[in-house]
């Protein structure tokens with residue numbers, strides 16, 4: 001009989017040359033269990049998508065209750081569904097005034113697609129500026145603004161008038177002009193290895209966008225939902241975009257995304273033509289329920305106040321001669337090792353020692369750390385000890 005690994009390899013499309021093939025039986029809190037019930041400490045949280053840990057009982061109970069009421073009933077925007085409008089209202093309560101109206105999507109990619117469409121519609125301009133080494137998704141629209149040529153070149157022609165500037169380079173802001181519809185930015189660049197903003201970059205971009213009447217779109221798909229110690233990076237950096245895109249941690253483990261703007265901007269999607277963005281499952285009531293419970297817990301518990309001290313525990317315990325730098329902010333940290341071979345060995349050996357680590361798409365010299373926000377200081381020390389002991393060996 002075929003093993004699970006053989007079936008996985010044969011029947012599921014493979015995109016990664018060396019997947020870990022960890023066979024999952026269950027997950028709870030900061031731990032994932034394999035088919036032999038061996039437990040693994042999770043330093044990745046499904047790539048920042050499970051902020052409150054696996055199998056969170058409050059999220060699960062809310063989801064089960066909603067499942068017993070109704071699941072999908074209609075395409076987006078037609079029927080009034082409590083999980084959706086409660087979540088839209090709570091998001092608005094958590095954000096600056098002008099970010100008060102939410103369009104729910106299925107994913108982060110779709111949120112970015114919607115935001116780009118909205119910006120083109122509002123400004124009647126076509127140019128979109130993003131940053132080199134940025135990642136906003138993998139569809140044609142989001143690929144067009146991706147800051148990495150290797151991933152784009154097989155798929156040209158892509159959307160025209162998509163140009164890139166350098167993150168943190170104030171000089172390149174001169175390319176933002178009155179022809180630019182929108183600038184799309186991750187407040188902390190994810191795929192390139194958690195690059196934080198410097199030189200007042202976000203404020204300067206905001207200023208330049210105001211001068212040229214260009215819309216600023218923030219991609220908070222990784223930074224949102226508490227990862228930096230505030231609900232959104234908007235609050236960390238005190239820069240307010242015109243459109244905010246969220247996903248990943250938003251669903252507390254369920255698939256959902258959203259783009260958020262002012263009511264007057266969002267209203268452009270209602271006419272000429274009507275149904276300016278369409279989705280069947282966007283804002284699925286089960287996903288909205290999970291998201292609502294996630295946001296309530298992040299907002300109403302003390303979890304956010306623990307993030308800074310947890311970051312400190314990571315930094316204190318990730319001291320090793322092979323570690324060149326620990327980059328990033330909050331629970332979005334990159335271990336820079338300056339060598340791709342060491343990174344691969346570290347990730348592989350960590351898995352053998354029951355610690356889950358992961359890579360970055362555009363940086364092969366660093367290893368990602370983005371655990372569930374609920375991780376304890378003891379668990380952080382335990383995982384860091386595994387990392388430094390492996391670095392001693394290699």
Ligand SMILES: Cc1ncc(COP(=O)(O)O)c(C=O)c1O
Pocket residue numbers: 107108109110112135136137138186190191219220221222247248257
């Ligand atoms: C910063 C950023 N933007 C957009 C996306 C795309 O989100 P999704 O995979 O939910 O479509 C990701 C996913 O990794 C991301 O990290």
